[in-house]
Amino acid sequence: MPVTRRQVGATGAQTVTLSFAGFNRAWAAWITDRLERHGVTVVQQRWDPPVELPLEDALRDLTLSRGRILVLLSDWYFQLGPRSHEEWNRALREVVVPDPDRFAAVTITTSALPGATSAFGAADLTNVGADEAERRLLVHLGLPADPLPEDAAAPPGPRYPADTPEVWGGVPRRNTRFTGREALLTDTYQALQEAGTGAGVVTLHGMSGVGKTQLAAEYVYRFGSDYDVVWWVPADRRALYRQKLAELAPELGLATGAEYGERLRAVRDSLRRGDPHAHWLLVLDGADEPDQIWDLVPTGPGHVLITSRNPEWSEHNSNLVEVPVYRRDESVAFIRRRAPRLTRTEADQLADALEDLPLLLDQTAGWLNDSDMSVEEYIELLSGGIDQDVVKVSADFPLAFQTAWSILLNKLRDTVPESVDLLRLCSFFAPGSIPVRLLKEMPSGELPEQLSGLMNDPLLWNKAIGQLRQYSVVRLESHESVVDEASSGESLYLHRMVHQIVRKDMPDHDRQEFIDVVRRALAAADPGRPTDTRLWPRYAEITPHLKWADVLRSTDTAVQTLVLNCLRYMYLSGEYRAGIKLGARAMTAWRELLGENHARVFDLSYNYANLLRAVGDYAGTEAIERAAVNHLRTERGPQDLEHLRAAGGLAADLRGLGRYEEAQELSSWILTSYRELLGEQDSRTLSAQNNLGTSMRLLGRYEEALELNRRTLEARRQLLRPRHGWTLYSEVNYATDLRLLGRYHEAQSVQAQSARVHRIVMGQDNPQTLRAEHNLALCQYRAGERNKAAVLFTRVLERGERVLGENDPLTMMFAASQSFFAREHADIDQARAISEKVVGGYVDMLGEEHPYVAGSRANHALILRNVGERQQAHHLLEEALIDMGRSVGESHPWTLGCAINASAVRNLVGDVESAVNLTDSVVTRATEVLGRTHPLTLSARIAHAADLRGIRDRQRAEKVETEALDDLVATLGAQHAHTVSARSRNRPYWDFEPQMI
Structure with missing residues (x-):
């Protein structure tokens, strides 16, 4: 260390003022902790001088601080304002160079900094580990660099900022142009820190385009060193949210199998207990429908950060932090960082015209910086002074956004037209996360020529994505991705506002061509086995996109099979409400498209009726199934397999309506027919045998029901895997029959094991799991274990009300x-x-x-x-x-x-x-x-x-x-x-x- 430098404490002073940009808060926290452990008092001072204050005055004000001034040099320290390097060099020469003993510095960036920063003689902390960084810091300040003795009682300090948390996933890349929002970040941090255990939930609430997601991402990077686990989950759809949360299981090192339900249960239990990590942060992005996912928000010692347009999160034990548009000074600073060629006055004019909406500022300033158009000319375009096509979307979008988008789209068409093709393709997926890999996986022969080149030419693909990212139209989903990886990467993120306006602004001939491509991509991604719980995460990814690809208007048999499989998945996984909506729309569309008596319509009606029956609409399902039975019997004969399937549905409707004798007679005939046609071991025969057992139980013929369900269970264990959903279903039926016959301990033994496997395989909130646990509670009650039964009865009812609703047949049974x-x-x-x-x-x-x-x-x-x-x-x-x-x-x-x-x-x-x-x-x-x-x-x-x-x-x-x-x-x-x-x-x-x- 140069002899001219004053050592900390050389004259008895033990205070350091640490000057840092808010962006580097994690580094400031770590440096403060390291120095305080060596007896130094650290005063943190966030550097963000007002734009109107000359830099020289701001630096002189800094010298009024106590003790030595330690400056944390980074790109952000010099970009605040923003100020040019020339301004910085003048100010540093005037204030720092004449008084070198007052200043010290460490640098945490490898980017070029203003030349006059050499006056600091900064210690370089980049590309070194925590121990070496601490040693360099201490030596630079003239402090003993010997390691301190271990103190087991001392609380752990902040994580070294160059080290990410032990578990880190899904977080978007850090926005290096993030501006302002300091008060919001502080409010969010304090709200989470002050919340009690199990109550650390904060919702960033605001309109579309105000930057809620960017704010959440900045929170993660700024405060992520406080956590051992940071996990980012898209939460706009329940099924996708459950899938992404389940993917955390292997990252936590939880000993689970591959089953979806097992992983989800294990993750929620691990977070609740804080084992193996108590300091965790879960970010739920885009959770605009609290009623869909609030019951799945983890509790425990960690924190949950939610972004949402919906203020109703306040009704679900969440603190609300409202995210407004930028303040004008934030808008101006952001625009000048995004478009350095603009003056402060021009940035102010642009911010006023764009209503300070961050998303719009980001997109517009990005391309305006590359354009030779003046701000005045652009504002004139926005006001409609020049003839142009303005896309009209919806009243809840600012008019400025709609107009600005028209201008940006023209810019994209003129520069990289393929980027517009890619954008239009993405608009036929649901807004938010776009699984572009599904497009990349399609055989080239199935793509139209216009798109084949885009998909098969990595350079063109990357150029198109690069252009869209440059203007902030899309972002890469994973923070770990680079542009070159996008060709094989998972997904892009498309904002809801952009998604809607792109769909609106599309020629009809492109619309049909692009939508067909997306439909075929979704059909090709169909796993084909909705009964396999291990494949449910893949269906959870596909189903949200069906609506946007308008799959119900497709005559492609593969696309129609996809619809049927998704309906089956929704029924088995308990996504009844979403399934009923899709089924109702499909019935209307397919009857019009294919005709009332098309085979596909009968396939559809069977799956739709299953969903309606699950919510207790037995009269409605009986009408559907009876019409199908009558038509199929007349057209194909009583022994036709489609007729038998419809008749099985009708028997279930009769059971629901309390017409048990009719149901038993019909079920018995169906079973006999299946045995004659397919044999004893076919899965359809076993399903018919299961249904007859149910009819027998409802008639009070418990011994006969037990024998039928015993045989079905044994056959399913041999024919299917032991953890197959139908095998588990038979276990519940068998245990129920044992209980109703008074064989309580036998029933409890079977049901306890089965309930455990249900939770693992199906997930703890699956309707079939709830039924298994309810039957276990009844077994415990009848066996005399009232304390256990009391807990389980209450828990099952609470979950049934949350997941299914109070009027669901299962919930009413509970x-x-x-x-x-x-x-x-x-x-x-x-x-x-x-x-x-x-x-x-x-x-x-x-x-x-x-x-x-x-x-x-x-x-x-x-x-x-x-x-x-x-x-x-x-x-x-x-x-x-x-x-x-x-x-x-x-x-x-x-x-x-x-x-x-x-x-x-x-x-x-x-x-x-x-x-x-x-x-x-x-x-x-x-x-x-x-x-x-x-x-x-x-x-x-x-x-x-x-x-x-x-x-x-x-x-x-x-x-x-x-x-x-x-x-x-x-x-x-x-x-x-x-x-x-x-x-x-x-x-x-x-x-x-x-x-x-």
């Missing part, structure tokens, strides 16, 4: 269980509130005559009984008993259960003779239907003993009770909750459980 559990073991007021919603929901969905309405009213009557409303309970139960008997028959287990409850209330209101006659009849019928030792029969026997005591027939009561208790001990065990309750002479009750159809 709510019914939560209600009857709460009635006996939790909060009677909660039970009543939930029960009222369940009854009303089933009436609205299914009508007054449906057995689920009778069953849910029977459950509600027990709540009324418990709160002392005996007459109302009696009236409601008698009605439920009559309605249930009319719906499913006098000997159905549901009717017998209603009768057990009705007899109890008859006793309460003094009708004891009627009660004993009723339970006597129930015991006889239950024994015939279910057997002497079935739990329902045992409950009826215990209830009958209580009724006999009510009429003072103690001898018969003692005999019936003793025999029933002996059977309870033999069947369930002496310590089972039902046995203990019966021994204590607590009258048994029955809970109606809605079943899947």
